Amino acid sequence: MDLVGVIMNAGEGLGVYRAQVATTSHNIANANTPGYARQDAVPTETTPDEEVGINGYIGRGVALAGVVQARDQFVETQISVAFANSSSSSAQSDALSTVTALDPQGQGGITDALGKFYSSLRDLNQNPGDLGLRQAVVQSAQSVSRAFNLAGSSLASARSGIDQNVAELADKTNSLLTGVADLNRRISLAINSGRNPNDLLDVRQNDLDQLAQMIGAKPVPDDHGSVNVVLPSGTCLVSGIVASQLSVQANTQNRGHYDLVFTPPDGGKSTALNGNELGGQIGGIIAARDQTLGTAETNLDTLASDLSSAVNAQHELGYALDGTKGHDMFAPLTSVQGAATNLAVDPALLANPSLVAAAGSDTSGPGDSTNLQAIIATEDKQLTGGLNVQQGMAKLTSDYGIAVNMVDDSAAFDKNLLADLTNARESASGVSVDDELIHLTAAQTAYNALSKVITTTSTMLDTLMKLI
Numbered sequence: 239m240d241l242v243g244v245i246m247n248a249g250e251g252l253g254v255y256r257a258q259v260a261t262t263s264h265n266i267a268n269a270n271t272p273g274y275a276r277q278d279a280v281p282t283e284t285t286p287d288e289e290v291g292i293n294g295y296i297g298r299g300v301a302l303a304g305v306v307q308a309r310d311q312f313v314e315t316q317i318s319v320a321f322a323n324s325s326s327s328s329a330q331s332d333a334l335s336t337v338t339a340l341d342p343q344g345q346g347g348i349t350d351a352l353g354k355f356y357s358s359l360r361d362l363n364q365n366p367g368d369l370g371l372r373q374a375v376v377q378s379a380q381s382v383s384r385a386f387n388l389a390g391s392s393l394a395s396a397r398s399g400i401d402q403n404v405a406e407l408a409d410k411t412n413s414l415l416t417g418v419a420d421l422n423r424r425i426s427l428a429i430n431s432g433r434n435p436n437d438l439l440d441v442r443q444n445d446l447d448q449l450a451q452m453i454g455a456k457p458v459p460d461d462h463g464s465v466n467v468v469l470p471s472g473t474c475l476v477s478g479i480v481a482s483q484l485s486v487q488a489n490t491q492n493r494g495h496y497d498l499v500f501t502p503p504d505g506g507k508s509t510a511l512n513g514n515e516l517g518g519q520i521g522g523i524i525a526a527r528d529q530t531l532g533t534a535e536t537n538l539d540t541l542a543s544d545l546s547s548a549v550n551a552q553h554e555l556g557y558a559l560d561g562t563k564g565h566d567m568f569a570p571l572t573s574v575q576g577a578a579t580n581l582a583v584d585p586a587l588l589a590n591p592s593l594v595a596a597a598g599s600d601t602s603g604p605g606d607s608t609n610l611q612a613i614i615a616t617e618d619k620q621l622t623g624g625l626n627v628q629q630g631m632a633k634l635t636s637d638y639g640i641a642v643n644m645v646d647d648s649a650a651f652d653k654n655l656l657a658d659l660t661n662a663r664e665s666a667s668g669v670s671v672d673d674e675l676i677h678l679t680a681a682q683t684a685y686n687a688l689s690k691v692i693t694t695t696s697t698m699l700d701t702l703m704k705l706i
Contacts, residue, residue: 241699247299248691254281254302255688258681261305265669273444275667276308277436307436310666314443317659321447322454322470322517324656327649329522333400334530334642339392340635349631351385354378356617362596363611367559367604372591376583379567383581386542390578393535394493400527401486401496407520408484408498411452414445415467419481421445422464426479429463449475453484454517471515473500493575495527530641535578537634543577544621544630546570552616556595556609563600565593567613 261279268274282303286295341347358378362371421442428435442465449455449467455475458466467476475482480503486496487510497510498520513524546568553567566584571577587593598608618626625633 241695241702243298244695245692245699248688248695251300251688252685252692254279254300255681255685257302257305259678259685262674262678262681266671266674269669269671269674273440273447274669275436275440275443276669277305278308279305304434305436306434307439308667310662313659313662313666317656317663318446318450318456320652320656320659321450322456322521324649324652325451325519326454326517326522326525327645327652329519330526330530330645331642331649333396333523333526334645337392337396337531339389340534340638346381346385348382348385348389349628349635351378351382352617352628352631355382356614359610359614362594363607363614366596366607366610369591372594372596375594376587376591380583380588382545383568383583386538386578386581390535390538390542390576390581393531393538394579397493397495397527397531397535400523400531403523404496404498404520405486407452408486411449411520412481412483414449414452415475415481415483418442418445418449418465418467418476419479422476423479426463450518452518453520469511469515470517470521471511473511473515475500477503492528492532498524526645530638530645534634534638537630537637539574539577540622541578541627541630541634542581543571543574545616545627546577546581548616548619548621548627549613552609552613553595556613557597557600557602557606558595559592559597559604561600562593563595565595567594 258279258281261277265276280303281300284298284301286297339347355375355378358371358375362368362375365371421438425435425438425442428438446455446457446465446467453475454470455467456470458468460466460478462478464478465476466474466478468474475484482503483501485499485501485508487499487508488494489497489510498516499508499510501508513521513528516524550566550568550570554564557563558565565587567587569582569584571580594610595613596608596610597603597606599606602608617628620626621630623630623633
């Protein structure tokens with residue numbers, strides 16, 4: 239190799255170390271950038287160029303193999319699932335923790351109101367003709383109605399609030415899906431042109447992480463640099479450079495609450511996705527809405543309807559102080575659905591407490607409490623599910639509390655697992671400023687040495703030229 243060749247090889251080496259310094263600078267600048275993966279400018283030894291002596295070769299220096307990302311694919315494969323699980327359980331926990339109307343220890347709750355209602359009936363049984371005691375019965379019945387109203391409204395409001403979250407998250411998900419499809423196009427073009435678009439890969443990975451958190455979507459790489467995005471059920475949200483769309487639609491079979499609707503990119507038939515097909519935050523809040531909260535709301539309505547029917551059925555058989563019959567204590571309900579929020583004392587009874595039907599006949603007089611005793615007995619009557627009203631309420635609150643505790647435990651476990659994987663990702667892909675400074679010093683030292691090679695070789699070339 240001649241002296242000019244030595245200078246050229248050294249110059250190529252300077253380019254390699256310049257790239258390493260530039261990459262190190264880029265890493266340090268993004269040390270605190272979310273989603274950034276450390277990049278390495280990888281040098282590679284060139285093929286020997288000149289044979290000298292016996293089996294001796296003089297190399298041609300160094301070349302830049304490329305600038306690559308530092309990512310542990312084993313960790314990356316697991317972390318999307320961890321993001322989805324943690325977001326789902328945390329979203330459920332947050333949604334359920336806002337509902338306090340089913341707290342069995344809460345003052346003024348349904349359990350407390352029911353106890354005072356039957357206690358007022360027992361007080362009236364001691365003196366059935368007392369108008370003050372009759373007024374107390376009406377007021378305690380009104381307290382029962384209000385307690386059911388409050389609990390029912392609280393559950394309904396929580397479920398409606400989740401609907402708004404689903405709609406907002408659907409819009410954000412659509413934006414991310416469109417972004418991933420566009421990034422697939424740009425990344426594929428760069429790779430097919432022989433380039434490695436690391437910064438675009440970081441942006442796409444950040445979007446994929448958010449999709450895992452929002453809807454439990456999983457990335458499925460193809461052979462062309464693109465990443466397809468699929469739901470846990472296998473429904474494809476992004477295929478190459480084409481993105482599907484999500485929307486919300488009221489479901490009349492679910493009290494008008496929103497279904498998440500999938501529309502394929504070709505504009506084909508839209509399909510409502512059920513909760514089992516979803517994950518992440520959307521899947522978590524829908525599970526909270528339709529499973530835990532939905533079950534509690536249905537059971538509460540059933541309990542309110544059963545209580546109203548049982549009390550009214552017996553109350554209608556008795557006689558008021560004026561000897562009339564057929565009065566209701568609670569206003570008749572038109573359906574079981576919504577019974578808790580619609581439960582109310584009958585307006586006629588509210589206006590005239592003397593209509594409390596305590597007597598068993600129209601001739602027995604104001605001291606008769608035969609029918610009142612039968613009304614008191616409804617406290618122990620088996621309702622839907624084989625339990626009386628107090629037992630039914632205790633089971634409802636117990637079931638809800640158990641469900642909340644299970645979700646809270648899952649959220650804590652998933653959060654810890656995600657933290658472990660996030661730390662593993664940071665260890666593999668994060669930027670250590672101290673390490674980068676070491677790399678910077680090494681590149682600077684090599685650069686200075688190669689500069690010395692060029693200076694020395696140039697002097698040798700000048701000497702040679704003078705001899706010629």
